[in-house]
Amino acid sequence: MFNIGGGEFVLLGVLALLLFGPEQLPKAAQQVGRVLRQLRKMADSAKDDLREGLGPEFKDFDVQDLNPKRFVQKHFWEAEDDEEEGARRPASQLNGKRPPFDDEAT
Incomplete structure (x- = not known):
């Protein structure tokens, strides 16, 4: 989700130390961890409720399928049977073979 490198991580640590001080930093870290656990638990509960409500x-419903990028990838690039597999894969996955092309089709 986020790409945080070593330098940014150190900068965030120093900034947190300056904001909270050495005495309050462990308490603040505990509170942040507790909030993140609660958010994750709420999200998992919402997913379970959604699956239960759908019946x-x-x-096999996955919330990630609602992501537009994943939706297009799933419905346009995944083959349903072996015959259409080469025609539905993007060019990067065709192992060097060119897909069939018709000059008069367009």
């Missing part, structure tokens, strides 16, 4: 027809 058994959507047992």
